[in-house]
Amino acid sequence: MKPALFDQELVVVTGKGGVGKSVVAAALGTLLADDKRVLVLEVDPRENVHQLFGVPPSGGEFVELGPRLFLQNLKPGQVIDQLVEEKLKFKRLVKRVLESPIYRHFAESAPGLEEMAVLGHALRALRGVSPKAPRVDAVVLDAPATGHGVSLLAAPLLVGEVIQHGPIGGLTRQVSKLVADAGRxxxxxxxxxxxxxxxxxxxLRAMLAARLDRAPDLLVVNGLYPPTTGALGADRASRLWARRRQLNERELGRLRREWPEPSVELPLLPLDRGEELVAELTAALRQQLVDGKSG
Ligand SMILES: Nc1ncnc2c1ncn2[C@@H]1O[C@H](COP(=O)(O)OP(=O)(O)OP(=O)(O)O)[C@@H](O)[C@H]1O
Ligand SMILES: [Mg+2]
Known part of the structure; x- marks a missing residue:
């Protein structure tokens, strides 16, 4: 059975730093774009997902990657500013608000506001309400490292407690509904x-349950050393490979025991970050998730 994420509007890809979140977000976005319009949304000032698709940096703009696939890099502060710009009609007033120290302080320190702005941005892309943005059916969010992934999803709760009225209050309610609904x-x-x-x-799985009462939809075990079947040489590289695989096996065993939800496994490929890597990992995801060889 296909996991729910094929029907969801927002898929948040999260995990510890450097484990392959961006690569997985790129591959998952590509896979989902088989059937619908998908935006891969990168929230990272270092902007590097474009390299995975072999296109120049977007600098905050939407980049069309294929017939149904789009990429955008977001700097969270920029989204809050955009929101203010849309809600205030007078150019000079907007400029004064954005430049005022009180606003800057508020935008940078209000807990959950940045995360809310990111989710709000995703929601607007889904609704097709941003004039410059393509309307999409699904957003794959390449979230910053673990803590942020959870705080991202917890943000509507946090912000909703303090801001109930006005344009932000309204947006918060809509985003809360989206985030609370496991179907969406x-x-x-x-x-x-x-x-x-x-x-x-x-x-992270436990934290999601405790703070959000949510179970993750999918675990992606990335970067697995290939099984050491056949005759391995006695050289140092082969011995290291065998040891790494052994370590992988042990942790795979632990994950299988402690992770009741669906999971997939992706191999460590001898490829640099780029289109070929994403294409191969997309194929591996398709095989396990669509052709039904899921672990
Ligand atoms: N399955 C794989 N095979 C080969 N290389 C991989 C694989 N997965 C990831 N990589 C490489 O590992 C590095 C880290 O991957 P990636 O940038 O996706 O991690 P990340 O979790 O997004 O990191 P960060 O937390 O810094 O954003 C990249 O250079 C990527 O090309
Ligand atoms: Mg990344």
Whole structure:
């Protein structure tokens, strides 16, 4: 059975730093774009997802990657400013608000506001209300490292407690509905089959349950060393490979025991970050999730 994420509007890809969130978000976005219009939304000032698709940096603009696939890099502060700009009609007033120290302080320190702005942006792309944005059926969000992934989803609760009225209050209510509805939004946790990342992934799962009463939709175990079948040489590289795979096996065993939700496994490929890597990982996801060989 296909996991729910094929029907969801928002898929948040999260996990510890460096485990392959961006690569998985790119591959998952590509896979989902088989059937519908998808925006891969990168929230990272370092902007690097474009490299995975072999296109120049977007600088905040939408980039069309294929017939149904789009990419955008977001700097959260920029989205809050955009929101203010849309709600205030007079150019000079907008400029004064955006430049005022009180506003800057508010925008930078209000808990959950940045995250809310990101989710609000995703929601608007889904609704097709941003004049410059393409309307999409699904947003794959390449979230910043673990803590942020959860705080991202917890943000509407946090902001909703303090701001109930006005344009932000309205947006918060809509975003809260989206995030609370497991039919409409999902969470993909990416990890490596190594001790620290696997432990963090299991903790993340518990945190999602405790703070949001949500279960992740999919676990992606990325970067697996290939099984060491056949004759391995006695050289150092082969011995290292065998040891790494053994370590992977141990952590895979632990993850299988502690992770009741669906999971998929992706191999460590001898490829640099780029289109070929994404294409191969997309094929691996398609095989396991669509052709039904899920682990
Ligand atoms: N399955 C894989 N095979 C080969 N290389 C991979 C694989 N997965 C990820 N990589 C490489 O590992 C590096 C980290 O991946 P990626 O940037 O997706 O991680 P990330 O979780 O998004 O990192 P960050 O937390 O810094 O945003 C990249 O150079 C990427 O090309
Ligand atoms: Mg990344």
């Amino acid at each position: 939004s999902g969470i993909v946790v990416v990890t490596l089959a190594e001790e620290m990342p696997a432990t963090e992934a299991i903790e």
